[in-house]
Amino acid sequence: MSAELCGVELRGPILNGSGTFDAIAARKAFGDVLLDEFPFDLFVSKTITVAPRQGNPPPRLWETPAGLVNSIGLPNKGLRGFLAEDLPQLGELPVPLCVSVMGFSRDELAELVAAVAERDEVELIELNFSCPNVETGTIMGADPAETALSVERLRPLTRKPLIVKLTPNATDPGAVAEAAENAGADAVSLINTLRGMALAPGTNRPWLGAGTGGQSGPAVRAIALAQVAEVSRRVGIPTIGMGGIATGRDAADFLAAGAAAVAVGTESFRDPAAGRRIAAELEAILRDERGFLPAASSERTAL
Numbered sequence: 324m325s326a327e328l329c330g331v332e333l334r335g336p337i338l339n340g341s342g343t344f345d346a347i348a349a350r351k352a353f354g355d356v357l358l359d360e361f362p363f364d365l366f367v368s369k370t371i372t373v374a375p376r377q378g379n380p381p382p383r384l385w386e387t388p389a390g391l392v393n394s395i396g397l398p399n400k401g402l403r404g405f406l407a408e409d410l411p412q413l414g415e416l417p418v419p420l421c422v423s424v425m426g427f428s429r430d431e432l433a434e435l436v437a438a439v440a441e442r443d444e445v446e447l448i449e450l451n452f453s454c455p456n457v458e459t460g461t462i463m464g465a466d467p468a469e470t471a472l473s474v475e476r477l478r479p480l481t482r483k484p485l486i487v488k489l490t491p492n493a494t495d496p497g498a499v500a501e502a503a504e505n506a507g508a509d510a511v512s513l514i515n516t517l518r519g520m521a522l523a524p525g526t527n528r529p530w531l532g533a534g535t536g537g538q539s540g541p542a543v544r545a546i547a548l549a550q551v552a553e554v555s556r557r558v559g560i561p562t563i564g565m566g567g568i569a570t571g572r573d574a575a576d577f578l579a580a581g582a583a584a585v586a587v588g589t590e591s592f593r594d595p596a597a598g599r600r601i602a603a604e605l606e607a608i609l610r611d612e613r614g615f616l617p618a619a620s621s622e623r624t625a626l
């Protein structure tokens with residue numbers, strides 16, 4: 324099941340969704356067996372920012388009948404802490420590494436991309452655009468023009484592949500993806516979480532410390548599949564599909580909708596080895612349904 328993403332050879336098409344698998348903590352918990360049985364074919368770091376962040380006030384998670392609403396708020400050590408402490412450990416993983424970055428301005432994004440790109444451990448960079456630009460107040464990835472300006476600024480800083488992570492909370496994610504491609508992005512990934520809310524039972528008040536959060540898991544899968552199909556039709560660069568993938572069948576559906584690779588997020592909270600199980604199930608499906616991919620890609624235009 325080998326795969327290729329933006330020129331990077333992978334042993335298969337299964338990634339993790341940024342922020343949903345802490346490889347450093349998992350190695351502490353499970354030991355080096357994690358490296359022998361690593362659940363993903365490419366590892367995406369949790370999103371880092373220039374300055375260290377505490378994250379949002381607790382509670383930060385609410386379980387729904389088919390997924391989670393989270394308001395984690397990107398706690399991280401900041402760029403310097405990440406480069407000094409986390410990156411050397413992530414560099415020991417047995418698969419290529421993608422670092423996810425988020426900036427609150429184009430200058431911050433440029434600082435992040437330039438610094439991360441210098442490091443040999445890093446093969447790809449994901450730009451998490453689900454964030455407001457503090458200068459304009461616009462969510463970067465919700466607006467095609469804003470996305471284009473950011474990618475144009477970042478493109479000359481590195482030859483490493485730049486993946487734009489799209490937000491589903493946009494009027495037209497396809498237009499944002501086209502803008503990213505035209506500005507020089509090498510791939511797009513989608514979907515990030517959908518804005519959601521939960522009330523603390525019996526209080527009429529929000530459960531999450533931040534008030535609202537992002538819904539993920541099987542509840543968003545149909546929305547994600549539709550957006551992946553739409554975006555894959557509209558761009559020539561690879562798409563990485565995610566949103567509620569919990570089985571090999573789900574992964575096969577996203578590939579059939581046009582994704583070049585898929586990512587597992589919320590399912591890893593239930594089963595940290597989910598990536599491996601999904602890969603095995605996907606392999607069996609692709610073996611059984613020979614001719615499945617070409618058939619599906621001709622169907623794609625009709626989706």
Ligand SMILES: Cc1cc2nc3c(=O)[nH]c(=O)nc-3n(C[C@H](O)[C@H](O)[C@H](O)COP(=O)(O)O)c2cc1C
Pocket residue numbers: 339340341342343369370391393395397423451488513514515516538539540541543565566567568586587588589590
């Ligand atoms: C607890 C949690 C933390 C997340 N943190 C990040 C993050 O740091 N950066 C990011 O781009 N996406 C983050 N996401 C979004 C996931 O990467 C993924 O896009 C989304 O959850 C949809 O996939 P899923 O339904 O398989 O979880 C997070 C999701 C969850 C549930």
